[in-house]
Amino acid sequence: MSDQTKPSTDGLIIFDLDNLPATIPVIPPSVGVFHALQCKVCLDSQGHADGVKLMVDLSYRETILHGQVRWAVDVSERERRATRDEKKTTDFGACVLALLFIDRFTEYTAYQQSATGDTIDYLLAPKGMLPQLLQEDTLIFNSPGKLPVAYLEVSGIRCENEYNTIASRISGKKRRLSTPEDLPTFIAIVEFGRPSAKMVKV
Amino acid sequence: MSTVRELHNQAMELAQRAQVARFEANDPALAVRLAGEAFRYESEAALLVPDTHEAEPTRAILYRSAASLAFQAHDFLGAQRFVMRGLSGYPPPRERAELERLYERIRFSLYLEENRLTVAASFQLVLRGPGVDYGRVAFSEFQSRTNATIELLNRSVERRSGRLYRKHGPMNLQMRPFIPLITPQPPGSFVMSIELAQPEYEQFQQTFLFTLDEIVDDVLTNVDLVFRGERETLRERIPDEGYFRNFIAGAKQIAPDGKVISYVGLSDMKMDVPGTLVQSQIPLVAPTEQLSREIEAKGSSISVKGILDMANGRGTSLIGLMTATGETYDVEVLEGLEDFVKTYFKQIVAVSGFYDGTKIRASDIGPSSAD
Numbered sequence: 001m002s003d004q005t006k007p008s009t010d011g012l013i014i015f016d017l018d019n020l021p022a023t024i025p026v027i028p029p030s031v032g033v034f035h036a037l038q039c040k041v042c043l044d045s046q047g048h049a050d051g052v053k054l055m056v057d058l059s060y061r062e063t064i065l066h067g068q069v070r071w072a073v074d075v076s077e078r079e080r081r082a083t084r085d086e087k088k089t090t091d092f093g094a095c096v097l098a099l100l101f102i103d104r105f106t107e108y109t110a111y112q113q114s115a116t117g118d119t120i121d122y123l124l125a126p127k128g129m130l131p132q133l134l135q136e137d138t139l140i141f142n143s144p145g146k147l148p149v150a151y152l153e154v155s156g157i158r159c160e161n162e163y164n165t166i167a168s169r170i171s172g173k174k175r176r177l178s179t180p181e182d183l184p185t186f187i188a189i190v191e192f193g194r195p196s197a198k199m200v201k202v
Numbered sequence: 203m204s205t206v207r208e209l210h211n212q213a214m215e216l217a218q219r220a221q222v223a224r225f226e227a228n229d230p231a232l233a234v235r236l237a238g239e240a241f242r243y244e245s246e247a248a249l250l251v252p253d254t255h256e257a258e259p260t261r262a263i264l265y266r267s268a269a270s271l272a273f274q275a276h277d278f279l280g281a282q283r284f285v286m287r288g289l290s291g292y293p294p295p296r297e298r299a300e301l302e303r304l305y306e307r308i309r310f311s312l313y314l315e316e317n318r319l320t321v322a323a324s325f326q327l328v329l330r331g332p333g334v335d336y337g338r339v340a341f342s343e344f345q346s347r348t349n350a351t352i353e354l355l356n357r358s359v360e361r362r363s364g365r366l367y368r369k370h371g372p373m374n375l376q377m378r379p380f381i382p383l384i385t386p387q388p389p390g391s392f393v394m395s396i397e398l399a400q401p402e403y404e405q406f407q408q409t410f411l412f413t414l415d416e417i418v419d420d421v422l423t424n425v426d427l428v429f430r431g432e433r434e435t436l437r438e439r440i441p442d443e444g445y446f447r448n449f450i451a452g453a454k455q456i457a458p459d460g461k462v463i464s465y466v467g468l469s470d471m472k473m474d475v476p477g478t479l480v481q482s483q484i485p486l487v488a489p490t491e492q493l494s495r496e497i498e499a500k501g502s503s504i505s506v507k508g509i510l511d512m513a514n515g516r517g518t519s520l521i522g523l524m525t526a527t528g529e530t531y532d533v534e535v536l537e538g539l540e541d542f543v544k545t546y547f548k549q550i551v552a553v554s555g556f557y558d559g560t561k562i563r564a565s566d567i568g569p570s571s572a573d
Binding site: 034086 | 208244258270300469
């Protein structure tokens, strides 16, 4: 368990946004603050502050867990103005939490990324097998010896309503992934209104 | 010589910095430059991977990543080249689908570039309600609202250009400073982006003293006033009677009907406009004391339903209405409402106003059902 997601004194799992690169090595230190800000802005826009509680439904494990998102510095008015692209900010914010969930709740961690369209895609690998995967210098996305690497698909909802729900996003993602997959995929949908998330594995 | 991993890691660090420049620093020029640098590293990495079955999925992922970075750097031909190379290998289904999706985006960007168009402004139109499925909507609901939105943009351009209200005939599209583009968004409700692509011709830059962003702001602010019932403030912003009525009619057509569409929202980077009133709560012509006196003096109030048809009198602002029992009426449409009334031609409409024995002076008109 990393420091970023250790349990708080009241038993809640803490998701610390202030030092993301330490938890998620694929987020370079130079952009860690940017990613944290996207997530903070999403929560702040829904009236939430440091310490807001978050429910995570790990449906593939039939488990519901409760956590707390922590950050030290509040969002400034200038930062709010600078992040008015709601869709992008929501997607980035959701991605940050999804990467923290993967690290905390699964045996995987994000070990590789690639550009896609105008955003970044993440590939996951079992934590214990990272040294073996990192030895390969050319076929860096291949899975030597059938190591179970996996994809991560993330989607964010700023504020759920009857027409835009976590359930509908999950089924949309599943529909999009209906082509035969060569690798397992985690789907994480994060909702910031009443902070909650659901992760499924397909 | 650097390894594939080293080159790729350098590319990803630069790609992340490009993202920050684009979305946080709002510095698109820096974002393009950083994406270009990232592309150089990623393309070098991709070219080091052999074109064999065994090299997949690494080969396809690196070619897709390099193509994406070239796309972000606005090097569309470079992006197209790398998509093609990625597809020419043995990409697994997921990567093949991603490469094909990217190819379509690149091809459209090339179309914009070849026609010297740049996206200068954009906003979102959101539809929700029983008539909206997951990313799917009845065509007529979509069509009437997008047409009304584009018409409001056209009229706002004419008004802001100081032109007199155009009573007849279509807008001269050669003189319109934008080409509307529609982009469906990831499903949830029915969400689409309306983008205004600006031709990069000098004549446009010299003719118009406003930006397309300002036109979008203008339309969204005014729709917000209609949706909140603040007609007097809208009148201050649009003193010309023709433009004023035309705007109300357009906003009414965009508003939810409360049955099939229960919510309509417009939003851009600066403001959100939720549709709080339904169409029946937005009269085309606000009842005024003067109008009431005219009704008392000249005729009686009337509400009638029928098919909108050609007018008997063929007057410039007269239309015809035939009821289910075969009665015909001439209906006078006030200046400003022509754009929207004509969209109901050959449809069943409900007209209300006052009748002086020869014609109905319409204070409201809108689509209706046959019952």
